[in-house]
Amino acid sequence: MPTFPFLKQEMRRKGSMSGSVLVSTFVGLIINQAKNSKSAQGLVGLKNLGNTCFMNSILQCLSNTQSLRDYCLHNSHRRDLNNNSRTNTALMEEFAKLIQTMWTSSSSEAVSPSEFKTQIQRYAPRFVGYNQQDAQEFLRFLLDGLHNEVNRVTVRPRGTVEDFDHLPDEEKGKKMWSKYLEREDSKIVDLFVGQLKSSLTCSHCGFCSTVFDPFWDLSLPIAKKGYGEVSLMDCMRLFTKEDVLDGDEKPTCYRCKARRRCTKKFTIQKFPKILVLRILCFGQQNVTLLVNCPFKHVFCRLAVNAVYNLYAVSNHSGTTMGGHYTAYCRNPSSGEWYTFNDSRVTPMSSSQVRSSDAYVLFYELSPSQKPLSMHCKLNSGPDHAFPSSSSSLCDLLVCLKPLKLRRRSLFNFFSCFLSSRFSALNSCW
Ligand SMILES: [Zn+2]
Secondary structure (H helix, E strand, O other), X not given: OOOHHHHHHHHHOOOOHHHHHHHXXXXXXXXXXXXHXXXXXXXXXXXXXXXXXXXXXXXXXXXXXXXXXXXXXXXXXXXXXXXXXXXXXXXHHHHXXXXXXXXXXXXXXXXXXXXXXXXXXXXXXXHOOOOOOOHHHHHHHHHHHHHHHHOOOOOOOOOOOOOOOOOOHHHHHHHHHHHHHOOOOOHHHHHHOEEEEEEEEEOOOOOEEEEEEEEOOEEEEOOOOOOOEEEHHHHHHHHHOOEEEOHHHOOEEOOOOEEOOEEEEEEEEEOOOEEEEEEEOOOOOOOOOEEEOOOOOEEOOOOOEOEEEEEEEEEEEOOOOOOEEEEEEEOOOOOOEEEEEOOEEEEEOHHHHOEOOXXXXXXXXXXXXXXXXXXXXXXXXXXXXXXXXXXXXXXXXXXXXXXXXXXHHHHHHHHHHHHHHHHHHHHHO
């Protein structure tokens, strides 16, 4: 049987299809073998190398991120590796190797992530040693490192200052996003990066300036002080709530050319496939706040409709200095939930996922629910979500299916859809 090091060399030659097929088949074979064995795939613990529970917790969350797991299992990352120099791809290689081991191991014995740790330390020296670290910071460094090694952009274009301020917000957001992709474009970006819109409105002249920024995760403040239950939706609402900037915080209005009292507001312009939410406790570590995590659906009625399903949680208990991290993850193959506590993996019921220790939450955009960006008023009935003019007919049908419209409404719906498609054309005539 061919071994991995041999195939690895094969794969280094770009476009070596036979190598890639071989590796996929090889991995496929092992997966099937593991399937037949008693241990379910992916249910492998990670050895604690000394205060590395923060790393293990995040690695388990990422291991249960289906698209990322498949990217590693199918060796798709090898196509994207920037193989300008060997040392520039070691983090992605080690990460993929670890995921492959976790998903193909036929024994249920915990795996040691020490080789991986060596590489993350090389990339981010702050992780050298065995101090307790912040799981979310670790996630940021890791995703950034992986992204850099599989960035499809090898030569970044020279930065040019383009002004999109004259464009409508929707257009401006799109332009800013494509400018971002000109520099940062990878599988990691495909999955984890969204776009945040912040608008600043002057209370004096009403001028509104908008800024679009990519985000890799969102930090949500706890919507409640003291003890008690708080829903994630409340935290989301607090995050997107209009905020007044006054006093020392007064920004300079572009039109007034003076410092004015302004209102600031965040909205999500582009929803990422994987939404990572970090729960901010504002240094209230001694106060236990129960974050009620609706694990089935989160309806984000912000700018558009999006449905996210929770699939992984990194939990933190104790204080920042001396705490412990664990993970709750839904196995993408079986759909069952498990607790990952370093080397231990135990089944859990989905109702236990509601946790007071939830620190980093991983949500996956529901595949049947693509974000919709236009609303259409139907003659009979309330407002219904309506696909944008760039949506396919398939999207439209998905959107229509649950509505059970009468024939008359259906006609209105389609004419509305068609007119949106042709409005651009009309304006040319
Ligand atoms: Zn103003």
